[in-house]
Amino acid sequence: MLSIFRRLYSTAPKTNIQSFVKAGTKLKGCNVRKNGNDPIALEDHEYPAWLWELLDPAAQQAKLDADPLLAAKKERRRANRIKIKESNFASKLK
Incomplete structure (x- = not known):
């Protein structure tokens, strides 16, 4: 036990x-x-060493924490994808 x-x-x-x-x-x-x-x-x-870090979420988060511009870019892209999906969904309702 x-x-x-x-x-x-x-x-x-x-x-x-x-x-x-x-x-x-x-x-x-x-x-x-x-x-x-x-x-x-x-x-x-x-x-190269960076190849093995691509699948490691902790390494990717550390990379984003170290570079705020990269983190902001990733967030803008995520928000834009959501906006596009919402726009596409709304256009289908018409």
Whole structure:
């Protein structure tokens, strides 16, 4: 019983995000050039550090906290999207 409570109140261990594709694997369908080849997956340490922070909400929030202009831009874009959706909905009612 004690192990249940310990599990409920403890924090989840922080794991490093790792790619799920082995290095050297051909990434089919990821080619963006007309006459190019599909890219080859690299080792995790060969990718830039910022790539692993893209999916981390805490890192993204820290980035917004550090740059108020970026946070304001993100908020304006969010508000504009809401305004557009409301406008589209109102135009359908007419």
